[in-house]
Amino acid sequence: MSFRFIHAADIHLDSPLRGLARRGELAGVFLEASRKALENLVQAAIDAKVAFVVIAGDVYDGDWKDYATGQFFVREMGRLHRESIRVFLIRGNHDAESLISKSLTLPPNVFSFSVRAVQTETIEDLRVALHGRGFANRHVAENVALTYPAAKPGFFNIGLLHTSLTGRDGHDAYAPCSIEDLRIAGYDYWALGHIHKREIVSEDPTIVFPGNLQGRHARETGPKGATLVTVTDGRIESLEALTLDAARFETVEIDASDMTEPATLLAEARRVIAAARDSAEGRPLALRLTLIGETALHDYLSVQAEQVREEMQALAWEAGSDVLIEKVRDKTTAKTGAARLSALLGFDAILADIAADPAFRAEIAKTLGDLRVRTPVEAQALLDADGSDAEALAGSAIELATEAILAGLGHVGNEPEGAR
Secondary structure (H helix, E strand, O other): OEEEEEEEOOOOEOOOOOOOOOOOOOHHHHHOHHHHHHHHHHHHHHHOOOOEEEEEOOOEOOOOOOHHHHHHHHHHHHHHHHOOOEEEEEOOOOOOOOOOOOOOOOOOOEEEOOOOOOEEEEEHHHOEEEEEOOOOOOOOOOOHHHHOOOOOOOOEEEEEEEOOOOOOOOOOOOOOOOHHHHHOOOOOEEEEEOOOOOEEEEEOOEEEEOOOOOOOOOOOOOOOEEEEEEEEOOEEEEEEEEEOOOOEEEEEEEEOOOOOOHHHHHHHHHHHHHHHHHHOOOOOEEEEEEEEEEEOOHHHHHHOHHHHHHHHHHHHHHHOOOEEEEEEEEEEEEOOHHHHHHHHHOHHHHHHHHHOOHHHHHHHHHHHHHHHHHOOHHHHHHOOOOHHHHHHHHHHHHHHHHHHHHHHHHHHHOOOHHHO
């Protein structure tokens, strides 16, 4: 016998996406993204003709602002009901019973596990046993995994649990447990929720965080979605990551280390923004740009921060009408000493142009030739008037000139007041 199911978690329906509240009309697309992602999940389940869907907590983001949030979820579950697709869900820390003050009757295809004790529900024709427990309170410090019953013999056993396991960066400790605690039960598949990054924690048994359905801010980047599981003759045949997000968050670094002109920075930003839009695969994109490096542009970036932000958004509009610059973070540092002064005054570029001038190099070669004529025969081996020596000498002359100019400027800058 073969069947498929989808494992989703952390839908956070109608979550107020952070960082976009005052960003204009396009921000509204992101505010609707969690609903569109749920629609995508339902459509994926219908298209794949799955037997059922499991949701491992945090359907909601907290108490509903009004009944519209609940009505939307009921509507989407109704679509699955009409396709004879069952849904099994647990409450997580964001939709714990104590947080949700409103409620609506769910369609008969939806089974919500108890919040007081682990409950087992079976699908007899598929020989599937699902074990789960939702949460009554937002903060759960105890190891709930140890209360799950042993696997039901002769069934494909699935455990639903909302947990931080032994801890993950960026997530509060919640119903902590170890992989060994989960292994004790003898289940075939653990459908976990709470961690917003996709992760296959273990293959024996199979333990999966599918990640959240839709990124909510700039720290939740990249493709988001759910996991499609195929089971054949009681064994997992395949796991497939489904990309279901309706909008995308990304963060990109731009290294300004060797840049001396704002135009160079904007040219690189244009390239980076276009590449990020392509990777979003047609989804609206909220992009955070981080400028890094020891650069001559540091002072400019500090003083003209608003100008830089607006320039970056202008480049984003150029790339596509669905690209929003969420933030520009300046993490550059100033160049120090002679290197900074040289770059700021443009000496590097000016002297490099002089060194590349054929007339200048010809003059250097002529000078070397004159020296050769006046040099004793035994010392001529030290001189060679070919182009390579001329080029080396030109480079040395440039270096000496740069040092002399900057040393002089340094003395001026350090001159005592009374001496002027």
